[in-house]
Amino acid sequence: MKFDILSNKILGAAIEVHKHLGPGLLESAYEECLSYELTKLGIHHKRQQPLPLIYKEVKLDHGYRIDILAEDKIIIEIKSVEILSPLHEAQILTYLRFAKKEIGLLINFNVLQLKNGIRRFVMTHI
Numbered sequence: 062m063k064f065d066i067l068s069n070k071i072l073g074a075a076i077e078v079h080k081h082l083g084p085g086l087l088e089s090a091y092e093e094c095l096s097y098e099l100t101k102l103g104i105h106h107k108r109q110q111p112l113p114l115i116y117k118e119v120k121l122d123h124g125y126r127i128d129i130l131a132e133d134k135i136i137i138e139i140k141s142v143e144i145l146s147p148l149h150e151a152q153i154l155t156y157l158r159f160a161k162k163e164i165g166l167l168i169n170f171n172v173l174q175l176k177n178g179i180r181r182f183v184m185t186h187i
Contacts, residue, residue: 074104084172092108113159150167
């Protein structure tokens with residue numbers, strides 16, 4: 062798949078952050094450190110990217126914010142919660158739909174092993 066290399070680099074950066082920080086911090090700390098790692102890897106990204114919400118004739122320019130948008134292709138939603146819930150999954154699926162992106166990574170840093178906190182989402186119909 063065309064996004065596998067980029068996804069793997071992002072996940073490698075997330076693992077690096079988790080290896081050094083471990084669980085228990087605020088989402089903003091993980092976002093800052095992940096941004097640092099992405100920059101080191103040469104991955105262009107934007108933090109707190111506004112995501113407009115359009116409802117009928119109403120456009121809310123800054124209705125929501127994507128934690129990190131990597132290479133204008135992959136949405137990264139960062140969490141630091143005890144357990145990822147269906148609501149977190151619905152959130153990233155909604156972001157993918159609104160932003161018209163195909164790939165999303167939901168990363169929960171509040172786990173002992175990061176592999177247990179990673180969910181990858183693929184939108185087949187944009």
